[in-house]
Amino acid sequence: MEITELTVHELKEKLKNKELTIEKINKAYIDRINEKEEDVQAFITKLTEQGLESAKKQEWNGELAGIPIGIKDNICTNGIKTTCASKMLENFVSPYDATVIEKINSQGMINLGKLNMDEFAMGGSTEYSYFKKTKNPWDLSRVPGGSSGGSAAAVAANMVPWALGTDTGGSIRQPASFCGVVGLKPTYGLVSRFGVVAFASSLDQVGTFTKDVEDCAILLNVIAGKDxxxxxxxxxxNKDYTKALQKDVKGLKIGVPKEFYGEGINLEVKESLEKAIEKYKEMGAEIEEFSLDIAKYALATYYIIACAEASSNLGRFDGIRYTYRSKNAKTLKEIYKKSRSEGFGAEVKRRIILGTYVLSSGYYDAYYKKAQQVRTLVMNQFNKAFEKYDVIITPTSPTVAFKIGEKSNNPMEMYLADICTVSVNIAGLPGISIPCGVDSQGLPVGMQIIGNRFEEEKILKAAYAYEQETKFREKYKPQFRE
Amino acid sequence: MKVSREEILHIANLAQLELEEQEIEKYQSNLQDILDFANIVNNAPVENLDITIGANEMKNVFRKDEVKIFKNIDGLLKNAPEQEQHMFKIPKVLN
Structure with a gap:
């Protein structure tokens, strides 16, 4: 098997047996990046040269030293550009490391690059990046999902063994689903957000992209913790999430919310999920259908709250502190207005306008306050569900990866693609997406497993058991279809 | 609720954005579509429910108010379009 096809736990095994060296591993990944980047366009900043230098010096410590990683470009990396895929931050070099980067560095991991995304993490296809459109490695005419599309595509294309992303309304799980990899959004509060460029602070969370569930638990061990x-x-x-990786799901209570399988869900996606649920039943889990009629309310609430918080968070981009300043501005007021109008892309401006609107006097009660009440409703419904069930299973996305350009001019349609994922952020829950099959075109379908707050162990266990039983990675591989 | 052209201009001004003519029309229609959809929150069964502002229940997380020196001042200021004597520089605001 090619080095770049191995998971991190397999790489560790080979380092231990001295079959591989850190330099060899990094060299293989860098070659792979050089081979595939032209097709996939996952990187905003490549760090392959520095990476190789570090690899030559790095000694293996029995753990994760020398293992390459890719980082979404909204996570601050000291001395390295952090652009958020925006013209506004095109030349921004972070003067410090995010806490998750400190953790990665203290392990001796090697950052091979900063990965593409929708501008300021706003979008579901990575088409809203100022710099480039990332392609889906399964079919290059399709989007990788978003907003962490670069992270998902880089892992799927074996350009990095794993990557970090962020998830505000599905930005890890949906691209993981589209690219056939494992994506985890941890419980709100499990991972530090310090040094992550804020989009919607009450919803944002850093998480992982990996080739399998075991790597997911290993990387979660690294990044989790109070800060x-x-x-x-x-x-x-101190938790060791790899201890949750057990194949036995006998007696595990799985709730299946019927509203997440109804209108708007692609038939093949639905069938794939039904097969997966059948598999769980064979494996001894207890399945029960129930009603969780919140998806539409949650989506509306999500766009109100996320945009409101974004309009405030993005206020800091004033043309004074963060690199971009309009050349046409003379007065201070003009610096604010012209720099923001020129530096932000269309989707970011759309969300700032919506967010400002719902917070403005006269509309605050009708939208923002109402949305905060719906947030309580969503949380109550989930709390009730978790009194009965260990985990809840839904599709990750209503469809498989769509064509580049298919939705980019229709904001409402793009927003509807988040219908299965946003309620998890609204309630601050952990959710994982794992591949559960392919459709008739050979495109991966993602299954979302949702757990109660800080019960990552349960979703990891459910995901691991299914993965070991079905072996998706052995059966299907991205074909880089033109 | 109908969104008027004047409202879009008012909101853009609050958000410190300057919109071009075709943007005004586009955002007016986008905002209308999104609000028509978002209006569903007004049908949600939320009577007597409190508001939720964060995803966990913590409040008032205190820490000691201590000065900590951030060492990489040059790295921080290098990102400013204009700087002088370790300060961000802006045009004159008083005449």
Missing amino acids: EKDTTSVDVG
């Missing part, structure tokens, strides 16, 4: 620099982070003690 005094993020007051919303939570101390859950």
Whole structure:
């Protein structure tokens, strides 16, 4: 098997047996990046030269030293560009590391590059990047999903063994689903957001893209933990998430919310999920259908809250501190207005306008306050469900990867693609997407497993058991179809 | 609720954005579509429910108010379009 096809736990095994060296591993990944980047366009900043230099010096420590990684370009990396895929931050070089980057670095991992995304993480296809459109490695005429499309595509194309992304309304799970990899959005508060460029602070969370569920648990062990620099982070003690990886799901109670399988869900996606649920039943899990009639309310609530928070968070881009300043501005007021109007792309401006509108006097009660009440409703419904079930299973996305250009001019249609994922962020829950099959065109279908707050172990266990039983990676591979 | 052209201009001004003519029309129609959809929150069964502002229940997380020196001042200021004597530079605001 090619080095770049191995998972991280397999790489570790080969380092241990001295079959591979850190330099050899990194060399293989860098060659792969050089071979595939022209097709996939996953990177905004390649760090392959520095990466190779570090690899030559790095000694293996029995753990993750020397293992390459890719980072979504909204996570701050000291001395390296962090652009958020925006013209506004095209030349921004972060003066410090995000806490998750400090954790990655303290392991001795090697960052091979900053990965493409929708501008400021706003979008579901990575088409809203200022710099380039990332392609789906399964079919290059299709989107990789978004907003962490570069991270998902890079892992699917074996250009990095794993990557970090962020998820505000599905931005890890949906691209993981479209690209046939494993994507985890941890519970709100499990991972520090310090140094992650804020989009919607009450919803944002850093998470992982990996080739399999075991790697997911390994990387979660690295990034989880309370951080005094993020007051919303939570101390859950020292957990080893790899201990949750058990194949036995006998007696596991799985809730299947019927509203997530109805209108708007592609038939082949639905069939794929039904087969997966049947498989769980064979494996001894207890399946029960129930009603969770919140998806539409949750989507509306998500766009109100996320845009409201974004309009405030993006206020800091004023043409004074963060690189871009309009050349046509003379007065201070003009610097603000012209720099923002020229520096932000169309989708970002659309969301700032919506967010400003719902927060403005006269509309605050009708939209923003109402949305916050719906947020309570969504949380209550999930709380009730988790009194009965260990995990909840839904499709990750209503469709498989769509064509480039198919939805980019219709904002409402793009927003509807988030219908299965946003309620998880609204309620602050953990959710994982794992591949559960392919459709008739050979495109991967993602299954979302949702857990109660800080119960990552349960979703990892359910995901691992299914993965070991079905072996998706052995059966299907991206074909880079033109 | 109908979104008027004047409202779009008012909102853009609050958000410190300057819109071109075709953008005004586009955002007016986009905002209308999104609000028509978002209006569904007004049909949600939320009577007597409190509002939720965050995804976890923590509030008032206190820490000591201590000065910590950020060392990489040059790295920070290098991102400013204009700077002078370790300060961000802006045009004159008083005449």
